[in-house]
Amino acid sequence: AYSHLPPILDRFRAEHPSVEIKLTTGDAADAMEKVVTGEADLAIAGKPETLPGAVAFSMLENLAVVLIAPALPCPVRNQVSVEKPDWSTVPFIMADQGPVRRRIELWFRRNK
Structure with a gap:
């Protein structure tokens, strides 16, 4: 917004x-x-x-959903920079509740 x-x-x-x-x-x-x-x-x-x-x-x-990752070299940046990241190991900050969270959770379930 x-x-x-x-x-x-x-x-x-x-x-x-x-x-x-x-x-x-x-x-x-x-x-x-x-x-x-x-x-x-x-x-x-x-x-x-x-x-x-x-x-x-x-x-x-x-x-589009935007992925914001650190600009400095760090483990998280390395994790999300590969062709097929293992999303189950990547720490995320997202809404506690609501439609956007539900859509992201659905995406994670479909992309295990």
């Missing part, structure tokens, strides 16, 4: 200068529920496998 919101908000403010925007940050895993309950008008979050009936999903752009 941090990389996508500034140009979106700039354009929105230019087109709708009298609209007040209240921006709330938080766990993307909670975003869908906040929209469903009316606590938020919209959210930026990963697409879940199924959408509640009252929710529409629009792609901002097609984003």
Whole structure:
């Protein structure tokens, strides 16, 4: 969201200068529920496998999952630089919960 919101908000403010925007940050895993309950008008979050009936999903752009590895020589960089890494031995930082985590876990199961 941090990389996508500034140009979106700039354009929105230019087109709708009298609209007040209240921006709330938080766990993307909670975003869908906040929209469903009316606590938020919209959210930026990963697409879940199924959408509640009252929710529409629009792609901002097609984003590939990005792997961020250390730039300095280290064991992790060596692990992910090979043609077929052993993902079960690579340490990862990812969301505690939510649709993005579930998709990544599914990818790991399929790519053992």
